[in-house]
Amino acid sequence: MLLVIHHDRTRRLLPICRQYDCAIGAGDGGCAGGCGTLSTRLRGAPSGGGLLMKKHSLKSGSVLLTANLAEMAFPFIRNVLLSRLLSQENFGVAVSLAMISAMIEIGFDFGIPVSAVRYTASDDPKKVLPTLQTLQLSRAVLAGALIMAMAPVLAIIFKSPHATWAYVAIGACSILRGFGNLGVKQAMRDFIYWPNSLTIILTQLAWTVTVVVAAWISPDYWVMAWGLLASVVASVITSHMLSRFSWRLGWHKAVANEATSFGKPLVPNGWVSAGLTLGDRAFIGWALGVHALAFYSVIFGTATLPRGAILRFLTSLFVPVFVDRPPDHPSVKKNCARWTLVLSLTAFLYAMGFIFAGTPLLPLLFGKTYAATPYLMSLIGLNLFVKFLYQLPSPVALAQGRSKLMLTCTVFSIIALGIGAAATLVVPSIDVFVLALTAAEIIAVLRIGMIAINTLGYSRGQVWLALLGPMAAIAVALAASLIFPAPPLLDWLLLGGALTSGGLIFYVVMAHVFIDPLKPALLRQAVSGLLNRRAVVVSEEP
Template sequence: MLKSALLLLSGNASSSAVLFIRNLLIARLISVEDYGIAATFAISMGAVEMLGAIGLQHLIIQDDDGDNPKKQAGLQGFHLLRGFLSAAILFFLSGPISRFMGVPEIAWAFQVLAIVPLVRGFVHFDIYRLQRQMEFLPLVSSALAPALVSTALVWPIYLVFPNYRVMLFALIIQAVILAGVSHAFSKRAYRVTLDRGIMTEAISFGWPLLLNSILLFGVFQGEKIIVGRELGMEQLALLAMGFTLTLTPTLILASSARSFFLPQLSRAKNAQHDFQYLSIVTMQSSLLNGALLVTAIFLFGGPLVHFVLGPKYSALIPYLPWLALLNALRVFKAGCAVVALAKAHTTNAMISNMFRVATLPISWFALISGADLYAVIIIAIVGEMLGYLVALALVHYKVGVILGRMILPLITTGVLLTYTLAQTSLEESNIPFSLPQIIGFVPVALLLILSLYSMYEFRRYIKNHSTFIPFKQKDPNS
């Protein structure tokens, strides 16, 4: 099982790292304003994807009948139908989208972008189904190969289209390779059916996930839309790159934790002691992941911007620690969401995300009133913090997980985050590895070690080589 965990983490890390490099390369090659336009493609894709995000890939793992070929064919048919509908929506709304974002001259690009959801509709679900047997190589390959190919072709595309169109064609290539790799690693023939019963079951399972997807669109893209509309493409580019630098590690850690822990939690969902133990392990691992993110940005965020992106993105550096905190809170919530999903409590994530989305009108009003990016980020942090507290409460009251073993890790991690942000605020310059930063890192490292030491269940899980010991059995080392 430890090998599976390492495969997942390394695979997700590698694919996300490659896409991360792709975004950095594109940002380095094109102007800041053009990168802001390129960011609107991700916003548009997120808008159409959220309309059909009902968790079909989770259902085939979580459902007891997920191995049934008939069930898989029905889910694949529903997924294909969703792809056609998403493509049509993006194509016909290209005009309004481009005008709203203040770039009406690129409406054609959004029409071309409609190819992406259409192609993704042909993905073979074996890459998800095989996770039931803890086979993660197909899933990892379907993420890594498209990332590698699309990144390798950035420079040739740039030589022909030296502007925002680099991102447009990179996204299309990525979708095509994803669909192809999913079929190459499949063990079953690809079949699609439109089964009304399966679609009804999928909608019943996924409607809370759909609502949560709408909320997630607000979480991931809401501030970008507001900033792009009110402050322009250059400010949007800064915010988008800030999210790239801090959100990419978050997505790696969250997706790895979900793919690794969800099958284990789902198998243990009817064994309360085992489920309790794994739930605490999952949530503690999410705390550690968020703490590592903030610590890494504290040490390496400024140098990364200076040496990779160049001086045109230097204005981004002061925002990075706060964006790291924002996305650390998001990865904290991801642990709670995985635990709830294992018992089919798909409304938990939706409810906790409402608090972040509720801050968007406040952020918009703040910008209209003359505020800057700092205000937008701080408002979002408050929303995420409230959402995490609600997520913990829902895991306790709805899922039945006892949270006593989370109290000390929460306190130590909170102290770590508070000290790190305070240390960042005391710095007087953006010079990489400045003296205050070097001196301040020592207590940060000690606090990180203390936070890890307080996570007893997580350390016990690692010590036992990822084969957990249920609570009902006495641990001779305790």
């Protein structure tokens, strides 16, 4: 998510950091990245010339990249190992524990880590941090108390009354999280990223090691509670050790007023984000039980885990080219065409890789219990493609401050989730849920495409080709999975290779038509150079 900030008559973009990383305990997916992606461009860049700035950017980027990779890799590792060490029922309950903790934390997101970077009421961190830490602890107590009070109800919702005390323990972990030192966040204000990144990495490491060891000793759902506790303790201790300022509570009215004014609008947005990110899993757990939740979390969690990081990278790459450009600027239309091509191509390759490579690989990683049919994998692949294309208006809308367009996409997502849930109540099945959800989201993304064409200047022909062409290729895979429910692996992979190759040719033609015409002379030169290089290599062989 991005907030547009007007500062010195210049639009600056600040990725909003989530208080809690929602790559939830069992590696259930969600939005990895969290606080590691926080930008501090609210202040001036370090002085010292272009070379120094370049080195600084590379160093900062590598540190943040490492933290983001940790937030993707460790949840995936937890997912794989716990699916092997726990029974499906225990794994489902464990997922529900982490999921509830994540939903409450995201819902109560108050933007406090961001306030630790962006504060303006006082330039003295010794005044700012105690106030923010008081707010953080108050928020943590509220969130934790809510989970503890709801524990009996949550156990009933997920049909696991025996796990009531485990939900209570999750609430206690939320309270302990409030004792973290915000100094590691404040350091990013001065372009010091490594304390926060190291805190993230050690938190994920402690979580993963603890759940695996606990599952080895006593393989039940309590391993998730122990893992969450270890992650919180690691986060709190590391943040205290790496912070430049000691942890203490205090109150500065101006700082508190600024932080609450900034944070209040984030709370409703946080609950919407929690519902969109984890609402499908919560519904599956309630409607179909923890066995289905475990299965769905493995399949869909694996499918969506890298998606958020990819979208953040692509968006951050393209947003700057639209900033401070009026809608009628000559470069806007060309960059819209480039963005459409890159987004659609990325989504297509991502979906095809999941459908055809994921079908044989998931059972190898997670066990035969979590083997999905080619039909379900194709449905999820189509859903992944559509979810990528939801972001079609994002760079232009964010750069031009058209937040209502982003709200429209959110509303469409909520409606689609409701349609999927309603269909599942009629026919209780994961396949039915994904089918109804995907059908609704296809209609929604077509509407989003029309909005991008009519209001943002996207090319009508390219948008429809970028949407419908890849969906047609995925539909071929879907049809093949219906005609041949259990195709031989080689045939399935050959079909995937053929469809992917055809898709790449399709995108080359799209680039030729809508971006830059391919020049035959340059193509012949490239082919000739490749052949000449190959001839030289062959002639040098003994």
